[in-house]
Amino acid sequence: MIPIIFIMPFVQTLILVYAATLELKNTNITIVDLDHSVISQTLCSKFEASPFFNVNFESGYDDDTEYLLLTEKTKAVLIIPENFENDLKSGIKTQLQLNINAIDGQGAGLISIYVNQTILSQLSNVKPFANKTNLQVMPAKINANSRFWYNETLNFKHFMLPGILTILVSMIGIFLTSLNLVREKEMGTIEQINVTPIKKWQFIAGKLIPFWIIGLLVLGIGIGIGIVLFDLPFRGSLLTMFVFTCLYLITSIALGLLISDFASTQQQAMFTIFFFFLIFVLMGGIFTSVESMPEWAQNINKINPMYYFMKIIRSVLLKGATVFDLINEFFALLGYGILALVVAVWQYRKVN
Amino acid sequence: MSEENIIEVKNLVKKFGNFTANDNLNFSVRKSEIFGFLGANGAGKTTAIKILCGLLLPTSGEVNVAGFDAFKQRNMIKKNIGYMSQGFSLYEDLTVKENIEFYAGIYGVKRSVIKTRLNELVEKLHIHELKDEFVKDLPLGWKQKIAFSVAIFHKPQVVFLDEPTSGVDPITRRQFWDLIYEAVDDGITAFITTHYMDEAEYCDRISIMVDGKIDAMGTPTELKRLYNAQNMDDVFVKLARKQEII
Structure with missing residues (x-):
C-alpha cells in the first residue's frame, strides 16, 4: 500500500497532465492568401513563426480546401480576401474569414482566440495611407493587446495540475480512510478493538491522523513535481497552501469516515465513494469553468468540497492569493470540515 | 458481591x-x-457475553464483572x-510481535513490561522465529494460540473466549486447552463458549x-447425573429435545 500511495502523485501528475491537455500546440491550419500583399505576407509569416500552428498554404478556396477540413488534415482555414491591405489602409471595413472544425467545441474556441490574437497583434500597427484630402481620416486603430493573466503562456498544464493534485489529495482522504475503517469491520478487528478500553476518539484519531499526514506529504510531492517538471508557478505562500490543505484534508477524511460508518464491506464503500467522487470532481471544475455552469449546478457546488479546494489551490499557486483573499472559501471549508467531522464521529459512536 | 465471585449476574x-434475548x-x-x-x-x-464485556447495556438486572457495574462502569470492565x-x-x-505490542499498548501496559512478558511468551510457546511473521502467514492453530496469548497479555481478571477452538483439529484444541489451564493457574478466570461437548467436560462448571x-x-458430573446421561453430548441433546416437546 505504502509504495502505491507515494508512486501515485508521480504517475497521476506525469500521465494525466500530459494526456488530459486542451492546450493548442502544432495545430494544423490552412491559409488561403488571395491578397498577396505585404500585410498578408507578414501575417502569413507570423502564423508560420507561431509555435501554436503548423501552416499549410493553399492558393485558392475551393472544394479541395474544404476536403482538408473534412478529413481533419487541417483544423481551420483562414482566408485573406483580395484587396485586404488596400481596404485596411483606406479605412474600409474588411473581414478575414476563419473556418474551424468545431466538433471539439472547446478546442475550436481556443483556436479562434489564438488566431484572433495573432492577427490583432500583427495588424494593430498598420499605418494608414496618407490622405491628402482629409488629414483627419485615420483608420480605427485596432488595439486588442490581450494579456493572459496568471497564466501568460496559456499553459494548460498550469490549469490542469492543481486539479489533478486536488483529486490526489481527495483520494488519500476519502478512499484510504474509509477503506481502512471498513476493512476493520470485514476482518473483525473492530470487534476486538471495541472490547478494549480504548476510547472512541482515540481510535478515530489514530485512524485519521496518519492519513492526514500522508495527504500533506503527497500534496507536497505533487506540487514539487509540478514546479520541477511543469514550471508550475508557486506565487502564494507555502503557509497559505499548508493551512488550506490541512483544512481540506480534515473535510475529506471526515467524509471518508462518514462513508465507512454506513458501509459494511469495502465493496459498498468503493461504490459509494465513486458515486460522490465523480460528481465532485467533474462539477468542481477540473476540466471546465464553474462560472459557465448553469446556476443550479453552481448551487450544488456550494456543498462540493472539491470545488472549494480546486479554486483555492489554483488561486494560491497561480495568483498568489492569501487566506484573506479566499476568506469565503476558508470559512466554507472550515465549516464543512467541522460539520463533517462531528457528524461522522457522532455516527461512528452510534454505529459501534 | 462475595469475595469469591468474579462475575455475578442477577435477574439479567x-x-x-x-x-427478549436474555x-x-x-x-x-x-x-x-x-x-x-x-447453548444452541x-x-x-452472544448477547450475554456482549453485556458482560461492556459492549451492550442490559435492559434490567444486576451485572457485576471483576467488581465493576455493567451499567455504569463499562470502561473499567473493559480494562x-x-x-x-x-x-x-x-x-x-x-x-505477531506488533500485534502483541499494539494490543498491550491499548491496555496501557508499560513498554518495559511488554518487553519482559513478550520474551517470556516467546520462550513458553517457542515462537522465536514465528514472532516476526505476519499473522496472515500463520496456520490457524497458531493464530488461535497467539490470539489467546494476546487476550491475556495484560493479565486481566477474566478472559472471555467465544468459541475459540472452532475449526481446528483435536490435537491443537488439546494444546489450546493447556494454555487455558495455565492461565487459570495464574489466577485468571476463563469464561468460555463452545459447541464441542468434549470441551464442556474440561470446564469446572457449566x-x-x-x-x-x-x-x-x-x-459436568452433576449435570450428567441429573439428566441420567453418559456424557455432556447427551445432556445437551436431552435439554434441547425437552425444549422441542414443549
Missing part, C-alpha cells in the same frame, strides 16, 4: 424491541474457575477483562442456555 434481562439470567462465576457457557445457536449467549472471539481478531498485516434462559447449571 436484555430486550431488543419485543424480542430472559432473567442468574449465575455467578468464581475466581479462577473455567466456566462453560453453552441463537440461544442468547479488567480479556476477549477472544472465533474470529480471533489479530491484525493480519502486522507481525451453564446451558435454551431460548434466552439458563436451563441447567452445575459441574
Whole structure:
C-alpha cells in the first residue's frame, strides 16, 4: 500500500497532465492568401513563426480546401480576401474569414482566440495611407493587446495540475480512510478493538491522523513535481497552501469516515465513494469553468468540497492569493470540515 | 458481591424491541474457575457475553464483572477483562510481535513490561522465529494460540473466549486447552463458549442456555447425573429435545 500511495502523485501528475491537455500546440491550419500583399505576407509569416500552428498554404478556396477540413488534415482555414491591405489602409471595413472544425467545441474556441490574437497583434500597427484630402481620416486603430493573466503562456498544464493534485489529495482522504475503517469491520478487528478500553476518539484519531499526514506529504510531492517538471508557478505562500490543505484534508477524511460508518464491506464503500467522487470532481471544475455552469449546478457546488479546494489551490499557486483573499472559501471549508467531522464521529459512536 | 465471585449476574434481562434475548439470567462465576457457557445457536449467549464485556447495556438486572457495574462502569470492565472471539481478531498485516505490542499498548501496559512478558511468551510457546511473521502467514492453530496469548497479555481478571477452538483439529484444541489451564493457574478466570461437548467436560462448571434462559447449571458430573446421561453430548441433546416437546 505504502509504495502505491507515494508512486501515485508521480504517475497521476506525469500521465494525466500530459494526456488530459486542451492546450493548442502544432495545430494544423490552412491559409488561403488571395491578397498577396505585404500585410498578408507578414501575417502569413507570423502564423508560420507561431509555435501554436503548423501552416499549410493553399492558393485558392475551393472544394479541395474544404476536403482538408473534412478529413481533419487541417483544423481551420483562414482566408485573406483580395484587396485586404488596400481596404485596411483606406479605412474600409474588411473581414478575414476563419473556418474551424468545431466538433471539439472547446478546442475550436481556443483556436479562434489564438488566431484572433495573432492577427490583432500583427495588424494593430498598420499605418494608414496618407490622405491628402482629409488629414483627419485615420483608420480605427485596432488595439486588442490581450494579456493572459496568471497564466501568460496559456499553459494548460498550469490549469490542469492543481486539479489533478486536488483529486490526489481527495483520494488519500476519502478512499484510504474509509477503506481502512471498513476493512476493520470485514476482518473483525473492530470487534476486538471495541472490547478494549480504548476510547472512541482515540481510535478515530489514530485512524485519521496518519492519513492526514500522508495527504500533506503527497500534496507536497505533487506540487514539487509540478514546479520541477511543469514550471508550475508557486506565487502564494507555502503557509497559505499548508493551512488550506490541512483544512481540506480534515473535510475529506471526515467524509471518508462518514462513508465507512454506513458501509459494511469495502465493496459498498468503493461504490459509494465513486458515486460522490465523480460528481465532485467533474462539477468542481477540473476540466471546465464553474462560472459557465448553469446556476443550479453552481448551487450544488456550494456543498462540493472539491470545488472549494480546486479554486483555492489554483488561486494560491497561480495568483498568489492569501487566506484573506479566499476568506469565503476558508470559512466554507472550515465549516464543512467541522460539520463533517462531528457528524461522522457522532455516527461512528452510534454505529459501534 | 462475595469475595469469591468474579462475575455475578442477577435477574439479567436484555430486550431488543419485543424480542427478549436474555430472559432473567442468574449465575455467578468464581475466581479462577473455567466456566462453560453453552447453548444452541441463537440461544442468547452472544448477547450475554456482549453485556458482560461492556459492549451492550442490559435492559434490567444486576451485572457485576471483576467488581465493576455493567451499567455504569463499562470502561473499567473493559480494562479488567480479556476477549477472544472465533474470529480471533489479530491484525493480519502486522507481525505477531506488533500485534502483541499494539494490543498491550491499548491496555496501557508499560513498554518495559511488554518487553519482559513478550520474551517470556516467546520462550513458553517457542515462537522465536514465528514472532516476526505476519499473522496472515500463520496456520490457524497458531493464530488461535497467539490470539489467546494476546487476550491475556495484560493479565486481566477474566478472559472471555467465544468459541475459540472452532475449526481446528483435536490435537491443537488439546494444546489450546493447556494454555487455558495455565492461565487459570495464574489466577485468571476463563469464561468460555463452545459447541464441542468434549470441551464442556474440561470446564469446572457449566451453564446451558435454551431460548434466552439458563436451563441447567452445575459441574459436568452433576449435570450428567441429573439428566441420567453418559456424557455432556447427551445432556445437551436431552435439554434441547425437552425444549422441542414443549
